Amino acid sequence: MPLEGALLATQAATAAQASPATPATPVSTHQVLNQAAPCSGYNAFTDDAVLRQAVAEHAPWTTANATQLGALAGDAQVQDMARLANEHGPQLRSHDRFGNRIDWVEFHPAWHQLMALAFASGVHSLAWTASEPSGHFARAVQSYLWNQVENGVGCPTGMAYAACAGFAGRPEFALWREKTLSTHYDARRLPLQQKTCAVIGYAMTEKQGGSDLRETQTTGDFIGTENGAQAYSLTGHKWFFSVPVSDGFYTLARTKSGVSCMFVPRILADGTANRVFIQRLKDKCGNRSNASSEVEFDRTWAMLVGEEGRGIREILSHAHLTRLDFAVGSAGLMRQALTLAISHASTRNGFGRRMADLPMQANVLADLALESEAATLSALRAARATDGIETSETERLLARVATPVTKFWNCQRATTFTYEALQVHGGNGFIMENPIARLYREAPLNSIWEGTTNMMSMDVLRALEREPGALEVFLGEVSGHGTMGAAHASFLARLKDDLSAASIDEGNARGLTTRMALALQASEMVRHSPQPVAQRFIDSRLGGRHGGVIGTLDAGADLKDIVSRATVSAQA
Ligand SMILES: Cc1cc2nc3c(=O)[nH]c(=O)nc-3n(C[C@H](O)[C@H](O)[C@H](O)COP(=O)(O)OP(=O)(O)OC[C@H]3O[C@@H](n4cnc5c(N)ncnc54)[C@H](O)[C@@H]3O)c2cc1C
Known part of the structure; x- marks a missing residue:
């Protein structure tokens, strides 16, 4: 199997770098x-009660895939690869030693x-290759788990997932689709035909702005028809261009008919490099293992x-899929931050007790666990709706609304979440050696790319306005599993009133989308979570008793049960 082969190769390569089990002789001073x-030696799938239950209910056939990937997330050697890939980030090689332009990027082997x-x-690829139903859901599970391994790689995997939507049904892209679905990663710089x-990648953002793509300045001039494809010559630039060593890119260019979608192979069929000139790599706050660049197109x-x-x-x-991927990815990122926070607080003592048992810290951990469970369930609901796009109008409309809602909310919450999970670690959490520091620096990115928080809110309003029936489907979804208490019922009644208004002021879009997200999370928790857990979420988030700060649940003996439910086995 490809995964086993890849794992054996990587284990051999990193064995020398992995931390020794026994520390060196202690120093004399202390x-x-x-x-x-x-925090290692656990399985991020089998130890995750929420995810396990979701897979058992909706796609039991993917249990083996998820179990294998869950083991990687808890594997000390794989965790060390993530550290190495981030500490030794990509480097631009604009020229070879003879002065020829090569426009390539070198990465650490990790x-x-x-x-x-x-x-x-x-x-x-799993969404497109699965022979069983619920392929998008099963792939979302893989992505959720992968985001607990290493987030930089989550960028190319998410883009490949979306890319297949553009290749489908277009004969000129049949080979691209076939090679993109392959599970045999190939880093070589070769024409497509020779690669496994x-x-x-995707390159839309230019200097003048990424949110409003109507202002695209890059131009495309028609050259002719070549092997069934309409060929163009592009001139312009892209200000953000991630994974610049990708084999091909979707991009935008202005032609005589307006802004048009183009596909740029990195290496042409005759083996020559296409005219994609990397100006520099971005020095990023997070996502440091992954290369993001600025490029120019000159007769490309x-x-x-x-x-x-x-x-x-x-x-x-295509963006529907990348947005779904970041809703899921942020849920995975939060789950990893939760795992790290519980592990830290369970294995360090303070004031004579395990830190996890200190009443305020127990409140923080339980609150994080509630937040993580709600994020996971709502993202997976959006993935399941995506599975129904072709077969059910109700699911299509739900996917249309729930995807920007969950992208908005999960990505937004990830920043608050990782900050609190970092604080659980005290000063150790602020040091880059600690994986929680990497998650903290990563978290804000998901709210920016693939459409910012404001763009997602605007998209929700657009969907409600332009898709007849979308409002009713969404309201049916969030109330269809019943309510838990008066606060839940009145929250939904107010939401319904606000969404049914004749026109919605764009200035209120963030507030409205926030409440839609909470309503969706609550309904998923009513449906899937143990009653006391769902009730805690609803009372705190919908009932107005939460201070808006993590760790402000009403104190109670049940908080430790919520934390136990979220604890992975290596930490017990
Ligand atoms: C690490 C990284 C990698 C990236 N990789 C890629 C890539 O590979 N390919 C690619 O194409 N792009 C990439 N991007 C770019 C990213 O998609 C854009 O940054 C994003 O779409 C926002 O565009 P902008 O930065 O130009 O911000 P702007 O469009 O200038 O927006 C700035 C702010 O104004 C807000 N805003 C804009 N319009 C409105 C409005 N009408 N109403 C209310 N608020 C508004 C936005 O929400 C945002 O908060 C990457 C970005 C980063 C940080």
Whole structure:
């Protein structure tokens, strides 16, 4: 199997770097005491009660995939690869030593090892290759787990997932689709025909602004028809261009008919490099294992995707999947932060007790666990709705609304969440050696790319306005599993009134989307979570008793049960 092969190769490569089990001889000045235990040796799938139950209910056939990937998240050697890939980030090689432009990027071997593991696990492809139903849900599970391994690689896997939506049904892209679905990652710089697997990027954002793509300045001039493809020559730039060593990119260029979607192979069929010139790599706050660059196109060869002038519509049809991926990815990121926080607080003492048992810290951990469970369930609901897009109008409408709602909310909450999880670690959490620091720096990114928080709110309003029946489907979904208490019922009644208003002021879009997200989370918890857990979520988030700060639940003996439910086995 590809995953086993990739794992064996990576284990051999990192064995020398993994931390020794026995520390060196102690120094004479002090003993190292009361440092938290490393958080490894667990399975992020089998130890996750929420995820396990969701898979058992909706796609039991993916249990083996999820179990394998869950083991990677808890594997000390794989965790070390993530550290290495982030500490030794990508480097631009604009020229070779003879002065020829090569426009390439070099990575630490750990990056390629992680890419091989992710691709072997089908994190990028399972939705399209599954022979069983619920492929998007099953892939969401893989992505949720992968985001507990290493987030930088989550960018190329998410883009490959979306890319297949653009390749489908277009004969000129048949080979691209076939190679993109491959589980045999191939980092070589070769024409597509010679590769075992293709990696795909997206390049829309230009200097003048990424939210309003109608202002795209790059131009595309028609050259002719080549092997069934409409060929164009592009001139312009892209200000953000992640994974610049990808084999091909979707991009936007202005033609005589307006902004059009183009596809740019990195290496042309004859083996020559396409004219994609990397200006520099971005020095990023987080996501440091992954390369993001600025590029220029100068007579760059491209193929038209779809119709001229309909490029933004084409790209947005793929964006549904990348947005879903970041809703799921942020839920995974929060789950990893929770695992780390519980592990730390359970293996370090303070004031004569395990820190996890200190009343305020227990409140923080329980509150994080509630937040994580709600984020997971709502993202998975959006994934299940995506599975029904072709077969059910109700599910299509729900997917249309729930995807920007969950992208908005999960990505927004991830920043607050990782900050609190970091604080659980005290000063150790602020030091980059600690994986929680990496998550903290990563978290804000998901709210920016693939549509910012404001863009998601605007998209929710657009969906409600333009899709007849979307409002009714959403309201039916959030009330269809019943309510838990008067506060829940009155929250839904007010939401219904506000959403049914003749016109919604755009200035209220964030507030409204927030309440839609909470309503969706509550309904998923009513449906799937143990009653006391769902009740805690609803009383705190919908009932107005939560201070808006994590750890402000009403104190109670049940908080420790909530934390136990979220504890992975290595920490017991
Ligand atoms: C690490 C990283 C990697 C990236 N990789 C890629 C990539 O590979 N490909 C790619 O195409 N892009 C990429 N991006 C770019 C990203 O998609 C854009 O940054 C994002 O879409 C926002 O565009 P902008 O930065 O130009 O901000 P702007 O569009 O200038 O927006 C700035 C702020 O104004 C708000 N705003 C804008 N319009 C409105 C409005 N009408 N109403 C209310 N608020 C508004 C936005 O929400 C945002 O808060 C990457 C970004 C980062 C940080």
